[in-house]
Amino acid sequence: MERILITGASGFIGSHLISEALALGYEVWAAVRKDSDRKRLTAQGVHLLEVDYFDEDQLFGALSSVAPLEEGAPQWHYVIHNAGITKTAHPEEFAEVTTYIQSGNIVLRSPLSKEETSVRIAEIIRAYCGAELQVITTDASELKKNLRGNPFGDEYQQDRVFYTSTMEPIDPKRIAALCQEDFGEEELRMVEGRLYMYLPKDASRSKLSNNFLEKKLKFTATTRNRNTLARLIELAEAITPSD
DSSP states (O other): OOEEEEESTTSHHHHHHHHHHHHTTOEEEEEEOTTSOOHHHHHTTOEEEEOOTTOHHHHHHHHHTSOOSSTTSOSOSEEEEOTTTTSOSOTTTOEEEEEETTTTEEEEEOSSOHHHHHHHHHHHHHHHHOOOOOOOOOOHHHHHHHHHTOOOOTTSOGGGEEEEEESSOOOHHHHHHHHTSOOTTOEEEEETTEEEEEOOSOGGGOSOOHHHHHHHHTSOEEEEEHHHHHHHHHHHHHTSOOO
């Protein structure tokens, strides 16, 4: 067995690197900051190494504290330094890049169109970790419209309302037929071309889901809850130049 150390493992790209390394059979270590979310990594069986990138002595001490797998073997067979990889090498394309939680949210400024932005981000992800991912680009204005268009009133649990976004046209016949289906306690509605799901129980056990909608409606989509959308709006507005 060989050992691999991955920095930036708690981020979006890092999570894919971790999964791929585990699948390939490596003993996987993640260099994590003191305030990094470690729950997912621990659940995956990843070894954790706390580091401070601004303290050279602590960093070298932490890296050297791990014994080789066997006598004569290197301490680390491979190191992927992924920390800070969201800082683009092409500032003319992207600026003030940041990520939010583990569900693949990237907030940035760009002069590119939404379609061009999706293509470029997909290219960057493919170049760094080989993952073929579909990228959906929107903006704060559209996210606000999603929140305001929520058709589920106060009688519904608002933290169980999910907002689905797509960059593709929705087939009116398919969505009309789908909205008429009986999903029990779950509900699907469309308002002005925007899709909303009400999932009163654990989303992992619900029939309605992002994957379900993609298969039925033949499009690529992404789904978030109210809290995530609200936070993304805050982050986007914080980097939006004032007029």
